[in-house]
Amino acid sequence: MESMARQRTAPQDDDQPGDPSVLPELEDAVWMHHAREFAHTSFWAVARRLPRLVHEAVALAWATSRRDTVASIGLNVAAGVMTTFGLLATTSVLRELFAAGPTPDRVRSAAPALIVAAAAVSARGGLTIAAGWAQARLTPQINYQVELRLFEATTAVDLAAFDDAGFAEEMDRVRDRGMGEAAYIVDHTVNLVTGVVGMLATAVAVTVIQPLLLPFLLLAAVPQAVTAVRMARREYLAMLARITRQRRMWMLAHLMANRRTAAEVRAYQMRGFLLAEYRAVMAVETRAQLRLVRSQTGTRVVGASVAGLATFGVYAVLGGLLLNGMVALAAAATAMLALQSARTSLGVAVVATNSLYEDALYYQDYRDFLDRAHTRVPIGGDRVADGVDAIEVDEVSLRYPDTDAPAVDRVSLTVRRGEVIALVGENGSGKTTLAKLIAGLYRPTGGVIRWDGVDAAELDPRALGAQVAVMTQDWWRFPFTAGQNIRVGRHDRPSDRPGPSVQEAAASAAAHDMIVGLPHGYDTLLDREFKNGHELSGGQWQRLVAARGLYRDAALLICDEPSAALDARAEHALFQHLRRRPDRAVVLITHRLANVRHADRIFVMDRGRLVQHGSHDELMAAGGLYRELFELQASGYLAGTDDALPR
Numbered sequence: 263m264e265s266m267a268r269q270r271t272a273p274q275d276d277d278q279p280g281d282p283s284v285l286p287e288l289e290d291a292v293w294m295h296h297a298r299e300f301a302h303t304s305f306w307a308v309a310r311r312l313p314r315l316v317h318e319a320v321a322l323a324w325a326t327s328r329r330d331t332v333a334s335i336g337l338n339v340a341a342g343v344m345t346t347f348g349l350l351a352t353t354s355v356l357r358e359l360f361a362a363g364p365t366p367d368r369v370r371s372a373a374p375a376l377i378v379a380a381a382a383v384s385a386r387g388g389l390t391i392a393a394g395w396a397q398a399r400l401t402p403q404i405n406y407q408v409e410l411r412l413f414e415a416t417t418a419v420d421l422a423a424f425d426d427a428g429f430a431e432e433m434d435r436v437r438d439r440g441m442g443e444a445a446y447i448v449d450h451t452v453n454l455v456t457g458v459v460g461m462l463a464t465a466v467a468v469t470v471i472q473p474l475l476l477p478f479l480l481l482a483a484v485p486q487a488v489t490a491v492r493m494a495r496r497e498y499l500a501m502l503a504r505i506t507r508q509r510r511m512w513m514l515a516h517l518m519a520n521r522r523t524a525a526e527v528r529a530y531q532m533r534g535f536l537l538a539e540y541r542a543v544m545a546v547e548t549r550a551q552l553r554l555v556r557s558q559t560g561t562r563v564v565g566a567s568v569a570g571l572a573t574f575g576v577y578a579v580l581g582g583l584l585l586n587g588m589v590a591l592a593a594a595a596t597a598m599l600a601l602q603s604a605r606t607s608l609g610v611a612v613v614a615t616n617s618l619y620e621d622a623l624y625y626q627d628y629r630d631f632l633d634r635a636h637t638r639v640p641i642g643g644d645r646v647a648d649g650v651d652a653i654e655v656d657e658v659s660l661r662y663p664d665t666d667a668p669a670v671d672r673v674s675l676t677v678r679r680g681e682v683i684a685l686v687g688e689n690g691s692g693k694t695t696l697a698k699l700i701a702g703l704y705r706p707t708g709g710v711i712r713w714d715g716v717d718a719a720e721l722d723p724r725a726l727g728a729q730v731a732v733m734t735q736d737w738w739r740f741p742f743t744a745g746q747n748i749r750v751g752r753h754d755r756p757s758d759r760p761g762p763s764v765q766e767a768a769a770s771a772a773a774h775d776m777i778v779g780l781p782h783g784y785d786t787l788l789d790r791e792f793k794n795g796h797e798l799s800g801g802q803w804q805r806l807v808a809a810r811g812l813y814r815d816a817a818l819l820i821c822d823e824p825s826a827a828l829d830a831r832a833e834h835a836l837f838q839h840l841r842r843r844p845d846r847a848v849v850l851i852t853h854r855l856a857n858v859r860h861a862d863r864i865f866v867m868d869r870g871r872l873v874q875h876g877s878h879d880e881l882m883a884a885g886g887l888y889r890e891l892f893e894l895q896a897s898g899y900l901a902g903t904d905d906a907l908p909r
């Protein structure tokens with residue numbers, strides 16, 4: 263039955279396009295990376311790695327909080343000691359109660375031991391609660407450290423790292439799974455210690471009471487341990503078998519109950535298609551779940567029966583020892599309690615071992631990722647750039663990882679202060695990539711970029727970045743207020759540094775009136791997912807993005823399609839502010855060629871190469887790609903022409 267989902271989602275014959283009504287097959291989720299490895303590792307192989315894992319977890323906890331680490335382990339050990347005392351005191355109580363003589367006398371003689379037993383049980387309860395408190399305190403502290411270290415790394419690496427598929431996948435995996443495992447492995451380790459201490463405490467008590475009982479108690483616990491491991495594995499394998507189906511259901515659920523997809527789902531009447539797919543997967547999933555419930559119940563029955571038989575065996579042995587006078591009645595009764603306590607401790611230790619092994623694999627991913635991220639932090643030199651007169655791009659190339667052709671191929675040009683230059687060309691010709699190279703966001707894989715004669719690689723990356731403002735083509739809708747969305751352009755601007763105010767920058771980008779009209783003006787939160795959040799249109803967002811770039815007030819301003827979503831009035835206003843300014847260089851990328859007419863120089867790109875450059879008039883006179891594109895676009899604006907719209 264499970265293959266049904268596969269059949270429905272499997273691609274068809276390689277040469278044939280797949281059935282258009284069937285969604286493509288899903289890859290394994292990145293966070294499942296170690297799942298299959300774990301599923302095929304035996305419990306004993308897991309147990310062999312335990313010392314190293316425990317050492318790792320304790321080191322992590324120790325580095326986070328010595329006090330809480332000592333407390334959670336020390337208090338658990340103390341609780342174990344109390345278990346031993348409690349069992350020994352219980353034996354004394356029972357011995358006195360089972361002795362010959364009148365009942366009041368027996369109770370009186372048992373009273374001191376009873377007080378000791380009660381005190382030991384209370385102390386154990388108190389110590390366990392305190393240990394749990396220390397253990398719970400460790401979790402948020404570890405999460406805090408681990409998350410902070412991850413995001414310090416992900417925000418420091420160079421932009422190119424995100425184009426490296428391996429890096430991006432590792433990052434997703436670590437963020438989704440590895441990061442959260444740190445606290446778990448500490449938790450499991452403390453549980454393991456608790457379980458082992460509990461078993462040792464019981465063993466010590468039993469040895470003191472009657473050493474003969476010890477091997478029988480251990481034997482009785484074995485079926486329990488085997489059943490616990492079997493059940494955990496079974497559940498895990500079942501989860502693995504279902505996970506791809508469940509991911510598809512999550513994906514479909516997300517499409518059917520989401521504000522962002524609601525319009526398209528309705529516009530294309532996708533409801534029936536999505537629901538049919540959901541029903542088909544859901545039917546298979548439900549049957550699989552029912553099968554799992556049945557088999558788990560079977561395992562539980564077998565496990566409980568074997569454990570029951572083992573317990574019965576211990577009782578039989580105890581009975582024999584009692585009849586032969588080798589064990590006193592009081593010791594036998596305490597052994598019953600010890601058996602119960604040892605079982606619980608063993609169960610805790612087995613589950614902790616299993617979980618510790620799996621979670622440690624993912625935690626190792628986290629550590630490997632941090633090491634890898636460390637090597638991707640741009641180093642640069644220590645020379646400080648303060649303003650710039652000329653940026654020289656000299657035979658610069660860039661090839662993205664895993665691609666054959668360079669996106670930018672041996673390009674040379676110079677950007678001078680006070681100039682506006684434009685990069686034009688067809689989709690995919692390399693304009694954005696070249697702009698990112700000029701901005702220092704990428705390092706060239708060939709050639710060199712010089713800032714006032716100094717190789718950009720020798721400049722301090724932070725100081726270089728401070729000279730650049732980029733209005734990117736693929737901007738993000740930051741869930742901040744309107745004012746914050748602009749201010750983050752240079753959030754650390756000292757009060758004595760000159761530059762436009764938030765309102766001035768907004769006015770330059772034709773955004774001020776729009777923002778003032780929002781329910782809370784500049785304090786309006788721009789995300790409907792939050793309380794009182796407000797939604798902006800695409801063009802309104804682009805005005806904010808432009809305002810942010812202008813607020814940054816940098817020596818080099820790069821505008822990548824800054825007006826693609828703007829109306830004519832906003833576009834006109836923005837371009838008034840992108841004109842020449844003596845203290846600034848502007849690199850402008852746009853497909854609306856009317857906007858580049860006034861640029862000082864226009865560079866035309868084609869498949870990564872620079873194929874033409876000059877002023878608008880020079881390029882029009884020369885003919886070629888620029889003129890062809892310009893005339894094609896201009897023809898659409900000419901009133902009365904028949905080719906403005908295809909018939």
Ligand SMILES: Nc1ncnc2c1ncn2[C@@H]1O[C@H](COP(=O)(O)OP(=O)(O)OP(=O)(O)O)[C@@H](O)[C@H]1O
Pocket residue numbers: 425662663665669687688689690691692693694695696735
């Ligand atoms: N991060 C990336 N990883 C791999 N290849 C990329 C990446 N970004 C862009 N490319 C490829 O590099 C080439 C140039 O892309 P680029 O975005 O620089 O073009 P563009 O001229 O700005 O295009 P458009 O006009 O559509 O914005 C394209 O073939 C594109 O597929």
